[in-house]
Amino acid sequence: MQILIGVVVGGLIGWLRPDWGNAVYFLRDIFLNLIKSIIAPLIFSTLVVGIAGGGDLKKVGRMGVKALIYFEIVTTAGLFIGLAVVNLTKPGLGVPLAASPTEVIQQITADHPRTLVETLVHAFPSSIVDAMARGDILQTVAFAVLFAMAVSAIGEKGKPIIRAMESLSQVMFKFTNYVMMFAPIGVAAAMAHTIGTQGLGVLVNLGNLILSYYLGLIIFITLIFGLVMLIARVPIRQFVRAVREPAAIAFATTSSESAMPKAMQAMERMGVPRRIVGFVMPTGYSFNLDGSMIFLAITSVFIAQAAEATTGQHMGLGQQLAMMLAFMVTSKGLAGVPRASILVLLATMNTLLPAGLGAMGVAVIVGIDALMDMGRSAVNLMGNCLATVVVARWEGEFDDKRAQVFGTPAEAELDLKSGDIAFAEAARQD
Numbered sequence: 001m002q003i004l005i006g007v008v009v010g011g012l013i014g015w016l017r018p019d020w021g022n023a024v025y026f027l028r029d030i031f032l033n034l035i036k037s038i039i040a041p042l043i044f045s046t047l048v049v050g051i052a053g054g055g056d057l058k059k060v061g062r063m064g065v066k067a068l069i070y071f072e073i074v075t076t077a078g079l080f081i082g083l084a085v086v087n088l089t090k091p092g093l094g095v096p097l098a099a100s101p102t103e104v105i106q107q108i109t110a111d112h113p114r115t116l117v118e119t120l121v122h123a124f125p126s127s128i129v130d131a132m133a134r135g136d137i138l139q140t141v142a143f144a145v146l147f148a149m150a151v152s153a154i155g156e157k158g159k160p161i162i163r164a165m166e167s168l169s170q171v172m173f174k175f176t177n178y179v180m181m182f183a184p185i186g187v188a189a190a191m192a193h194t195i196g197t198q199g200l201g202v203l204v205n206l207g208n209l210i211l212s213y214y215l216g217l218i219i220f221i222t223l224i225f226g227l228v229m230l231i232a233r234v235p236i237r238q239f240v241r242a243v244r245e246p247a248a249i250a251f252a253t254t255s256s257e258s259a260m261p262k263a264m265q266a267m268e269r270m271g272v273p274r275r276i277v278g279f280v281m282p283t284g285y286s287f288n289l290d291g292s293m294i295f296l297a298i299t300s301v302f303i304a305q306a307a308e309a310t311t312g313q314h315m316g317l318g319q320q321l322a323m324m325l326a327f328m329v330t331s332k333g334l335a336g337v338p339r340a341s342i343l344v345l346l347a348t349m350n351t352l353l354p355a356g357l358g359a360m361g362v363a364v365i366v367g368i369d370a371l372m373d374m375g376r377s378a379v380n381l382m383g384n385c386l387a388t389v390v391v392a393r394w395e396g397e398f399d400d401k402r403a404q405v406f407g408t409p410a411e412a413e414l415d416l417k418s419g420d421i422a423f424a425e426a427a428r429q430d
Contacts, residue, residue, distance in 0.1 A: 002184040003248045010188035010252070014195025021196020024189040031186025032253060034179045038172055038261045040132035043282050044144045045169040046264065050275020051148035052162050059395070060145065060279070066394050067280050070387055071288040072328075077224045078290045079324045082297025085216040087320075091208040091298075092305025095364070135257075141282045169274075176261040180245075187252035194254070194370050206368050209302055216294045217375050224290075225386060232393045234386070238406045242266040243385050251378040254370060257285065259381050267385055270406045271399030272392045280391050284384035291379030292341045295372060296327045299345055303361030307353050315352075323348060341376065342369060 014021035051060055086092075123142045125131035131139035151158035229236055246259035246266060253259075260281065267277045300323055304315040326348055342362065349358030365372075392398040 003187050003245060003252065006184035006186075006188035007191050007248070007252050010191030011195050013188070014192040014197075018196035021192035021194075025193040027189035028186050028193060028253065031179070031182055031189075032255060032258055034182065035258045035261060036135050038176055038179065039135060039137065039257060040140050041168060042172040042176070042261055042264065043137065043140050043278060044132070044147075045165040045172065046274055046278030047141065047144035047282075048148045048151060048165040049162060049169055050273065050278045051145060052151040052158060052165075060149075060275075063276065063279060063391060063395060064283075067283060067387065067391050068287065070390055070394075071284065074224060074228070074383065074387075075288060075290055075293045076328060078220055078293035079297045079327060081220050081223070082216045082294040083301065083320060083324060085212055085219065086298040086301040086305075087317075089208065089212040089215070090305060091206075091212045092302040093308075095206070095209075095302075095306040137257075137282045138286045141279070145279070172261070173265050176265060180262060183249055187249060190253045194374075197370075206364070209298070210368060210371055212302075213295065213298050213372050214375055216298055217291060217379050220290065220294055221379065221382070225382070228386060228390060232390045234389050234393070235400075235403045235406075238270055238403050239386070239389065241407045242270045243382050246385070247378045247382055250381040251374045254373040254377050256377040256381040256384075260285070263381060263385050267388045269402075270389070271402035272388045273397050273399075276392045276395065276397065277388050280388045281384045284387050285380075288384055288387055289341075289380050290383035291376035293327065294379070295341050295376050296345060296348075297324060299365050299372075300327075300349060303345075303349050303358065303365070304353070306361055306364070307357040311353070311357065319352075323352065342366060 010021075013024070123138050125136070125139040125143055128140070128143045131143065151161050228234070229239065243263065243266065246263035249259040249262065250256045264277050264281055267281070268274055301315065301320060304320075308314055327344065342365065345365065346359065346362045349361060352358065353361070389398060
């Protein structure tokens with residue numbers, strides 16, 4: 001509730017006093033910096049405890065294969081839902097493609113989509129300290145898995161490491177609870193800045209595209225997430241209660257990573273084993289970006305529709321399907337790349353449209369990307385939370401009894417008995 005109030009208050013401040021929105025933006029940066037300082041040690045400690053403490057390394061490989069299969073199916077569904085919505089609403093018709101700001105395009109093209117080989121090489125860090133300092137989730141996961149396998153292999157001599165990692169993970173969850181007290185202020189500052197700089201006018205100028213995108217997200221959540229929940233027998237009420245706070249944080253800060261520590265804590269409290277949360281959720285931030293895939297489908301066809309007035313060429317369904325296949329491949333090579341969705345969009349449209357029209361279209365998208373990034377981040381976060389429950393159910397390790405007491409006084413009592421003080425405090429706060 002405090003976070004939602006922060007969203008409303010921040011929006012009002014940005015609308016009524018745009019200068020104040022810019023002045024308080026540093027509070028949003030403080031909040032995000034605090035969150036980023038949690039992510040690497042939390043992922044590392046959680047994975048080491050989950051894998052090395054479990055003792056069965058075969059489960060890790062099996063779980064990884066299942067997670068990747070699920071990621072591919074769901075993200076593909078997101079692409080086709082986005083494709084259906086944009087062809088139905090046609091938001092690009094009649095939108096002029098003005099000359100693009102050169103500096104914006106130069107900023108976007110500072111990085112490039114990685115090939116499959118480059119992605120594989122990138123996954124293994126030359127220095128784990130450097131990977132953690134940069135907040136590279138994929139590299140942290142890869143190192144933690146190998147480190148946990150080594151700890152498990154040495155048997156009794158590795159037990160002190162496991163106990164230390166258990167203590168570290170509990171400390172980081174406790175630290176997360178402290179940082180979340182600052183969340184409403186950081187969220188309000190983020191919203192004030194967004195509305196203050198973008199203004200409400202941008203909603204009118206490109207409102208059809210924004211509405212089309214959010215329609216696609218709503219259909220995806222209702223249809224795909226709903227179907228997955230029914231098939232995997234996910235307790236819907238408890239799941240919604242678990243993700244509402246992390247999703248609100250991701251929405252307001254336009255950063256799904258800002259909500260990761262809180263989301264990991266919520267999923268573990270809901271009955272997903274620690275090793276599954278620690279592996280599936282960070283991996284999903286590289287391979288399970290549902291909101292981003294819907295964004296790519298809608299904005300790419302939007303640009304093609306807008307360019308049609310200039311080129312006189314209509315992009316048919318066959319070309320659109322070919323473009324979706326390209327997105328399925330190129331989106332997997334963007335782990336750790338800034339402005340990943342915009343970067344993939346630019347690289348693809350530049351190859352399809354002549355005379356710089358692709359860059360012009362992307363420049364239009366950049367102008368409203370902050371508003372679309374809110375929904376993109378929230379859905380990416382929800383998708384990764386759901387993936388942990390699905391894989392846990394697939395592995396036969398989801399704790400239904402724990403899920404039933406989630407968010408109730410009985411949960412705090414259960415956590416106190418098991419010694420999870422940080423979780424018990426979070427349950428009492430809920």
